[in-house]
Amino acid sequence: MRFEVTNVLDAIERHLTTEAALAQVAVDLGEIAWFEALDGGRPVNLLRTGLMVDALARHFGEEAIRLYPVAARDLLTDADLTSKERMVLGRWSGDGLIEVVPNATERVLEVGDITGMPIAVCHDPSGAEHHYPWVRGDRVLRLAPGEGGAQIHGGHPGPAQPGPGGGLLGRVWRCQRRECAIFGERRAMNQAVPHMRAGVPSCPRHGEPLGNLGVRPPSVTMALAVDGVVRERFVLQTGRPVMVGRAPDHPAGIVIGNFMSGEDLQMISRNHLQFELRDEVVLVSDVSTNGTVVRSRSSPYSPAEEIHLAGGPPHPLKPWDTVEPHDRVVLGRADRMPTGSGYGGAGGSVMGDAPTISLGPPSM
Numbered sequence: 470m471r472f473e474v475t476n477v478l479d480a481i482e483r484h485l486t487t488e489a490a491l492a493q494v495a496v497d498l499g500e501i502a503w504f505e506a507l508d509g510g511r512p513v514n515l516l517r518t519g520l521m522v523d524a525l526a527r528h529f530g531e532e533a534i535r536l537y538p539v540a541a542r543d544l545l546t547d548a549d550l551t552s553k554e555r556m557v558l559g560r561w562s563g564d565g566l567i568e569v570v571p572n573a574t575e576r577v578l579e580v581g582d583i584t585g586m587p588i589a590v591c592h593d594p595s596g597a598e599h600h601y602p603w604v605r606g607d608r609v610l611r612l613a614p615g616e617g618g619a620q621i622h623g624g625h626p627g628p629a630q631p632g633p634g635g636g637l638l639g640r641v642w643r644c645q646r647r648e649c650a651i652f653g654e655r656r657a658m659n660q661a662v663p664h665m666r667a668g669v670p671s672c673p674r675h676g677e678p679l680g681n682l683g684v685r686p687p688s689v690t691m692a693l694a695v696d697g698v699v700r701e702r703f704v705l706q707t708g709r710p711v712m713v714g715r716a717p718d719h720p721a722g723i724v725i726g727n728f729m730s731g732e733d734l735q736m737i738s739r740n741h742l743q744f745e746l747r748d749e750v751v752l753v754s755d756v757s758t759n760g761t762v763v764r765s766r767s768s769p770y771s772p773a774e775e776i777h778l779a780g781g782p783p784h785p786l787k788p789w790d791t792v793e794p795h796d797r798v799v800l801g802r803a804d805r806m807p808t809g810s811g812y813g814g815a816g817g818s819v820m821g822d823a824p825t826i827s828l829g830p831p832s833m
Contacts, residue, residue, distance in 0.1 A: 477519050478557050480819035484522045485538050485566040487651060487661040489638050490690050490704045492537035493629075494525060494610065495580040495588045497573040498558075499544035504591040507614055513547050515554040519819040520619040521589060521612055526818075528610070528621040531699040533692065536589075537580055537662070538566070541573040565650035568661070570673050580662045581608065583637060585629035589621070603632075618820065628804040637663050637670055641682040644672040652679055658706050660685060687749045692803035695728040702803050705746040713800065714741035714757070725798060733797060741794045745783065751802070752783035753792055762793040769805070 486492050501521050502513045508520070518538075525534045538561075544550075545558045561567045570576045574594075578601050581588040587608040588594075597604045607624025614620075631638060642663050644652035651661045652672050664673035671678050686707045693701040693713070701723055703711055712722040715737045725737055738757035745752050755761040755778035764773040766789040778784055786792070791801040799806070 474516070474553060477516055477819060478553075480821075481516075481519050481522060482557075482561065482566065484534055484536055484819065485561065486535045487537060487565055487568060488659045488704065489537070489584055489662050490660070490688055491535050491702055492584070493529075493535050493586060495537040495539065495577045495584070495586055496521065497577045497590070498538045498540040498567060499573055500591045501612065502544060502547075502550075504612070507591075507612070507619055511549060513544075513549045515550065515557065516820075517619075520617075522819050523617055524612060524615075524619040524621045525589065525610070527617065528623075529625065533699045533702045535702060537568075537584075537586065539568045539570060539573045539576045539580065542569055542571060544573075545569065563650055565653075565656065565661075568651060568673050570664075576664065576673060578604070579664065582632045583634040583662050583665075585631045585635065587623075587626045587629075617818075634665065637665075639685050641685045642670060642679040643682055644675060644679060645677050646672075646675055649674060658686065658688075658709070687746060689746055689751055690803040691744065691751075691800060692806045693723055693725070693728075694799045694806060695725070696797055699803075699806060700728045705744055705751060707746050710743050710745035712740050712743050713794070715739050725794070729795075729797065733795060737794050737798070742792065742800070743783075744800075747783075751786045753778070753786055754783045755780055757794065759794075763790055764793065765790045 498518060501517050502515050504517060505512055507517055522534055522536065526532055540558065545555065545562065562569045568576065577588050578594065578597055582601050587610055589610040589612055591612050594604050594609065608626045610621050610623040612619055613622055638660060641660065642652055643654070647654050649672060651674055663670040663679055666676060669678050689705045691703050691705055692699045703723055705711060712719045713725065714722065715726045715734055716724055717740050726734055736759055738759065741757040742761060743754040743756060760777060760779040763776040763778060763784060765776055765787060766773050767787065769789055788802060789805055791799050793799055
C-alpha cells in the first residue's frame with residue numbers, strides 16, 4: 470500500500486507548479502486535504518488533491534492541468550497527516566512546488582486576482598467579493614463529491630487575463646533570503662506571484678520586500694495535444710530552446726512517447742522538433758527523419774495553409790499556427806489550443822493507483 474500511496478503522491482506532484490506562466494488554477498491545499506465530506510475518510514488526507522486534479526481534468530477536458538498550490542503553515546504539521554504525507558509536503562515546500570503562508574485562503578484570492586487565473590474551492594468564498602468582485606463570476610470553481618470521487622461546479626473560464634496587479638509578473642523578483650524556494654536564486658527565470666504587503670511586492674513565505682531585478686524576458690506557454698487532448702504544457706523563454714520528440718536527449722525535452730506507443734510513435738523521431746523564442750517570435754526547426762506539417766492560420770477561423778518542413782532553417786510561427794509531427798499530435802500556443810474534447814480520464818487519472826482503504830472511512 471505504501472508503494473501505491475507513493476505513486477499517487479508522485480502523480481499529484483507532476484501537476485503542481487508555482488511558475489505563473491504554467492499554472493491554470495490556484496488552490497488551497499489545506500482546504501482540499503481537510504474536506505472530509507469529499508470521501509468520508511480521514512479528517513485530513515493529502516490524496517484528496519488527486520481527486521481535485523482528476524475533477525479539473527474532466528471539467529476542462531485536459532490532462533495537463535497544473536495547480537498553483539498554496540498551503541497554510543499549520544497543514545504541514547497537522548498530526549492527523551501520515552508521516553509520509555508530512556514528508557512529502559516538506560519536500561514540496563523545499564522544492565518550491567507549493568507556497569507556504571500564514572493565510573492560504575487570502576493568498577489564493579490574491580494569486581487569482583493578480584494573474585487572472587481561476588481558483589478552485591471547497592467552500593463558498595463569502596465576503597471576498599468586497600475586495601475581489603470577480604469571485605461571483607465563472608472564475609470560481611467549486612469542488613464537490615461526485616462521479617469519479619469529485620466533480621467541479623462552475624463555468625469554463627477562458628485564458629487568464631491578468632488583473633490590475635498583473636504587471637508584477639513582467640518583472641524578475643528575488644527574496645532577500647537567497648535560499649528561498651519561491652523567490653530565491655535557484656528559481657532562475659521561473660516566476661512565482663509576488664505578495665502585496667502594504668503596497669510593496671513581498672515574499673509570500675517570508676513577508677520581506679522583494680528585490681526588483683528588472684524586466685522579465687518574454688515567454689510563451691506552449692501545449693502538446695495527442696488525440697485531441699492537451700497532455701503537456703511547457704514555457705518557451707529567450708535563449709532556452711525546447712526539444713520535442715519520441716524521447717529527446719535533453720532532460721528538459723517534451724517526451725511524446727509518454728502518450729503514444731506502437732507504430733505511430735515510431736514515425737516520430739527521437740529528437741523531432743526544436744522550439745525557440747527569438748524577438749518574441751516562436752520558431753520551430755524540424756530535425757526529424759519523417760518531416761513535420763505546419764498548419765498556418767491568420768485567425769482561428771481562417772483556412773489553414775499547409776507547410777511541410779523537412780530540415781532547413783527555423784520556421785517562424787504566427788500566433789494561430791499549429792505544428793504536427795504526426796496526424797495524432799498537435800503543438801501550439803497554449804492559450805489558442807482547443808480543449809474540452811475527448812478527455813475521459815483513461816490512462817490519465819492521478820488516482821489510478823490510489824488504494825481504496827486510503828480514501829474510504831476509517832475502519833472500526
